[in-house]
Amino acid sequence: MKNAKFVGERKFAGVDAEIGNRLIAMKPRVAALRSVRVALMQLAYALAERPASAGFLVLPDVSVTPERLRDEWRLASSVLRSDVLNRLSICTGEAEHLVGIPQDPDAETQRAISDLIAAAGPRASLSLARPEYPFTVMELLVHQWLLGKGPMTTKWLMETAGCSYPTVATVLRRFEHCLVRHSDRRVQLRAFPKEEWARLVAVSEKARGTVRFADRSGQPRSPDSLLLRLQHQDRKDIAVGGVVGARHYHPRLDIIGSPRLDISLHCPGKTADMSFIEKLDPALARTEKRDEPASVIVHLVRRADPLFQTGEAGLAWADPVECLFDLHEARLEPQAREFLNSFPTMKDQM
DSSP states (O other): OTTEEOGGGOOSTTOOEEETTEEEEEOTTOOOHHHHHHHHHHHHHHHHHOTTOEEEEEETTOOSOHHHHHHHHHHHHTTSOHHHHTTEEEEEEETTEEEEESSOOOHHHHHHHHHHHHHHOTTTEEEOOOOOHHHHHHHHHHHHHHTTOOOBOHHHHHHHHTOOHHHHHHHHHHTGGGEEEOTTSOEEESSOOHHHHHHHHHHHHHHHTOEEEEESSSSOOOHHHHHHHHHTTOOTTEEEOHHHHHHHHOTTOSOOSOSSEEEEEEOOSSEEEOHHHHHHOTTEEEEOOTTSOOSEEEEEEOSSOOOOEEOSTTOEEOOHHHHHHHHHHTTOHHHHHHHHHTSGGGGGGO
């Protein structure tokens, strides 16, 4: 990689690295054909100015199917000049084994691209949108009520959510019908807000930025095996949720086994550090297909204080409300109701 010129030095738009006579464009986690189309055209423009170079569009963790990629290649073939097309390829798959369209890369190119993928860490960082603060503040109100914590100050909500006073005040006015305001200006929920909770559940996957990872090896590891691997990573920003986390709070939860591993990842900033996924299992790849079985689900906890509960053996537990959202997202509705009703504060609601 000594002769590689990386992003900061690139001359051509859309080209991420120049290694010898190879121009490489790397687009991780592509989920739309439009992104592939634009990247192909940009790489083709660069190749038109470099007649002696070959171009490789590398798509790590791509969600677009191989069939649709081949269809897109056929469309590109109908419009690109043959002298450019013959030097252009799409590469997908794992760093150790790349599959090419129209042909696989040679061994030297395979090594060069694999080194580039490893150096760039395409799975390591995920850019995030602004947190959904109305969702976060309402979740905190439910958390405090469900655990019987009593009324809270606006300052506590600001500091825990990680947002400003005007933001919290706007959210509290929006949910005024659900609140009790005390003489010292503290607030709390009147009761469990069933209608508002249903709305939170409906948007939880989007609001929390849920990221799904599926096995690509054909031999997925069990959730228990993945959990053991997670223990050894010693990440303070990670906690266990889902079925496993709910059982921590309610050991008698009526469910056998765990269909997947739900992980809560604390990321109050603008990026999420996903480097633990590669260590968890190199065969895990991001998927946006809801009908594809996912082995690991990562839920992004965007607030300033994650409210994780310290556990043993290098693990922490996601807070009960996060676990409750996980059960709903997993379509385990009977178990979600059972878990919700297990809290003492719910006894008066039944």
